[in-house]
Amino acid sequence: MDKLQELSAPIGRLFLSMIFIFSGFSKITGYAGTAAYMESVGVPSMLLPLVIALEILGGIAVLVGFKARLVSLLIAGFSIVSAILFHQFWNDESQMNPFMKNIAMAGGFLMIFAHGPGAYSIDKDQTPKTRLH
Numbered sequence: 001m002d003k004l005q006e007l008s009a010p011i012g013r014l015f016l017s018m019i020f021i022f023s024g025f026s027k028i029t030g031y032a033g034t035a036a037y038m039e040s041v042g043v044p045s046m047l048l049p050l051v052i053a054l055e056i057l058g059g060i061a062v063l064v065g066f067k068a069r070l071v072s073l074l075i076a077g078f079s080i081v082s083a084i085l086f087h088q089f090w091n092d093e094s095q096m097n098p099f100m101k102n103i104a105m106a107g108g109f110l111m112i113f114a115h116g117p118g119a120y121s122i123d124k125d126q127t128p129k130t131r132l133h
Contacts, residue, residue, distance in 0.1 A: 009118020010065075016108045017063040020075065024055030041085055054078060062112065065121020072112035079106040 027034045027048065035045035054074065061071040083102035087095040117123050 006119040010120040012108070013062050013065060013068070013112070013117060013121070016105060016112070017059040019105070020055040020059035021063070024052045024059065027052050027055070043085060051078075062109075062117070065117035065123050068117035068121060068123050069113050072109040076106040076109035076113065079103070079109065 031048065035048050038045045038048060058071045058075050058078075062068055062075065079102045083099045083106075087099035087102060089096040089099045
């Protein structure tokens, strides 16, 4: 059980960070379209470089476990704000799943914030030692 628990941290960080890293790069390749979409929902497109930086650099930081608690808290907040701004299921029922996906990801990042990045991370010495009972 200890080995499984140890391996679950880097695998969990990989799974959580992948969507942000890939999304950041897709925003670069589709910059104009993303900027236009942001403007269409009232978000200034001048924020797009910050969004890209948070997604790519923040995703990499979580992946390797560098400043993972701080970055996870930032990404959790970003995920919640993004859910509210871009996935308004109360106006469009088809946005319920994307909204809930963002909320679920925020929950995963809050777990990293609460418990640290776990094994195989740059910040591993700052991770509290917990055991499943």
